Amino acid sequence: MLYLIGIGLCNEKNLTLEAVEAVKNCDEVFLEGYTSVLQCKKEDLEKIIGKKINSADRNLVESNALIQKAKEKNIALLIIGDVFSATTHITLFLEAKKQNVEVRVIHNASILTAIGITGLDLYKFGRTASVPFHKTDYPIEVLKQNQQLGLHTLFLLDLDPKNDRFLTIAEACDYLTKKGISPETKALGCARIGCPDYKIVYAELNKLRSIDFGKPPYCLIIPGKLHFVEEETLSFYEIK
Amino acid sequence: MLYLIGIGLCNEKNLTLEAVEAVKNCDEVFLEGYTSVLQCKKEDLEKIIGKKINSADRNLVESNALIQKAKEKNIALLIIGDVFSATTHITLFLEAKKQNVEVRVIHNASILTAIGITGLDLYKFGRTASVPFHKTDYPIEVLKQNQQLGLHTLFLLDLDPKNDRFLTIAEACDYLTKKGISPETKALGCARIGCPDYKIVYAELNKLRSIDFGKPPYCLIIPGKLHFVEEETLSFYEIK
Numbered sequence: 247m248l249y250l251i252g253i254g255l256c257n258e259k260n261l262t263l264e265a266v267e268a269v270k271n272c273d274e275v276f277l278e279g280y281t282s283v284l285q286c287k288k289e290d291l292e293k294i295i296g297k298k299i300n301s302a303d304r305n306l307v308e309s310n311a312l313i314q315k316a317k318e319k320n321i322a323l324l325i326i327g328d329v330f331s332a333t334t335h336i337t338l339f340l341e342a343k344k345q346n347v348e349v350r351v352i353h354n355a356s357i358l359t360a361i362g363i364t365g366l367d368l369y370k371f372g373r374t375a376s377v378p379f380h381k382t383d384y385p386i387e388v389l390k391q392n393q394q395l396g397l398h399t400l401f402l403l404d405l406d407p408k409n410d411r412f413l414t415i416a417e418a419c420d421y422l423t424k425k426g427i428s429p430e431t432k433a434l435g436c437a438r439i440g441c442p443d444y445k446i447v448y449a450e451l452n453k454l455r456s457i458d459f460g461k462p463p464y465c466l467i468i469p470g471k472l473h474f475v476e477e478e479t480l481s482f483y484e485i486k
Numbered sequence: 487m488l489y490l491i492g493i494g495l496c497n498e499k500n501l502t503l504e505a506v507e508a509v510k511n512c513d514e515v516f517l518e519g520y521t522s523v524l525q526c527k528k529e530d531l532e533k534i535i536g537k538k539i540n541s542a543d544r545n546l547v548e549s550n551a552l553i554q555k556a557k558e559k560n561i562a563l564l565i566i567g568d569v570f571s572a573t574t575h576i577t578l579f580l581e582a583k584k585q586n587v588e589v590r591v592i593h594n595a596s597i598l599t600a601i602g603i604t605g606l607d608l609y610k611f612g613r614t615a616s617v618p619f620h621k622t623d624y625p626i627e628v629l630k631q632n633q634q635l636g637l638h639t640l641f642l643l644d645l646d647p648k649n650d651r652f653l654t655i656a657e658a659c660d661y662l663t664k665k666g667i668s669p670e671t672k673a674l675g676c677a678r679i680g681c682p683d684y685k686i687v688y689a690e691l692n693k694l695r696s697i698d699f700g701k702p703p704y705c706l707i708i709p710g711k712l713h714f715v716e717e718e719t720l721s722f723y724e725i726k
Binding site: 478 | 492494495498499500501502504507534568569573577579580583590593594595596598599600602603605607608609610611612614615631635637680682715716718719722
């Protein structure tokens with residue numbers, strides 16, 4: 247059996263009771279650490295589950311190795327956030343199904359809904375885009391399409407935890423303005439959403455770029471057309 | 487302090503360790519039971535947290551009562567799914583902020599990302615719509631807009647747990663076809679996503695309407711333009 251287990255956004259205490267129970271039942275436990283970054287140490291997770299956790303890089307997860315193991319044993323792959331919030335894990339799920347390996351998915355919080363704390367209506371988000379280190383026009387296309395429809399746009403900022411590189415909110419602001427988005431556009435900079443020390447600031451791109459957001463992960467939201475409740479909630483995060 | 491605590495999609499084991507810890511710290515605990523429906527009994531939750539849980543209907547949550555209490559004591563409101571996945575709770579959060587009541591949000595899994603298990607890319611969903619008991623054209627407008635852009639559409643089917651009424655997938659299919667959506671349109675019917683006994687079927691609306699999905703909650707997804715990995719995953723749920 248292959249367990250795909252979402253572990254939430256912040257630390258070892260975001261594990262669900264079901265996740266802890268499932269992991270106790272597993273022969274080997276892996277942690278996927280390349281699509282996001284945890285705010286706790288691997289050791290903190292190990293303490294809670296009482297098992298050694300192996301790091302799984304992209305090569306391992308995208309190879310056939312975990313599925314082969316899961317034919318004989320109970321294998322858990324811990325995934326930061328919710329299991330399918332990073333698109334890459336559906337391939338593993340699909341491959342397991344193809345090879346008749348039973349898969350159990352245990353869900354958890356995802357950045358895609360945790361951003362509801364900004365006050366923006368989650369039903370009124372358009373497409374989501376990553377802003378990658380290597381700049382492309384794709385995020386701009388997504389933004390323009392969403393803006394035309396009055397929808398909110400979530401940008402997830404790229405990360406490379408292995409090399410301790412994180413695209414910053416300042417870099418994302420600069421990227422957008424260089425691509426022709428007005429520096430007076432108001433946006434939400436968000437860091438560590440889902441953690442007790444999360445930070446959200448609402449300001450124009452040219453002001454947002456000089457705010458210190460502390461540690462990653464980061465995202466940036468450009469609101470679309472605002473309802474008055476959304477507007478009022480945003481005002482609590484606003485810096486003028 | 488007011489704790490807004492997401493409790494996930496299925497049962498008492500979806501509570502996070504952080505949620506259990508927070509609730510233990512609370513003087514009164516309420517459960518919001520009108521925006522979704524749990525697959526476990528209130529008693530099962532009470533056993534895990536070791537406290538009595540009071541039911542909170544819409545009137546209570548939308549009144550000032552919880553905020554008043556939270557000025558003096560630690561109050562927890564348990565919310566099915568993630569805290570802000572139903573738009574209504576942002577108003578409580580906002581009101582607490584206005585009245586200078588400290589709010590702590592504890593996130594959990596939401597239907598909005600748990601549907602990633604269908605194989606559909608969560609980044610390519612357009613606006614989400616509820617299909618209410620009282621039929622309006624709004625869901626159709628949302629669908630058409632998303633379809634034009636090739637985006638996926640999630641419909642959450644209305645529910646009234648107090649009166650044990652749940653809009654069924656058959657009713658939603660009939661609603662769509664009566665509003666002019668072709669009965670040959672392929673859609674995903676989903677029940678109890680997030681539970682071990684979840685059910686997903688991919689078929690034309692006219693076939694989907696006669697499938698027995700078992701217990702609620704339900705949602706319906708009309709896919710947009712499909713990537714081949716999405717297509718391949720959908721085929722595992724397909725009934726022809």
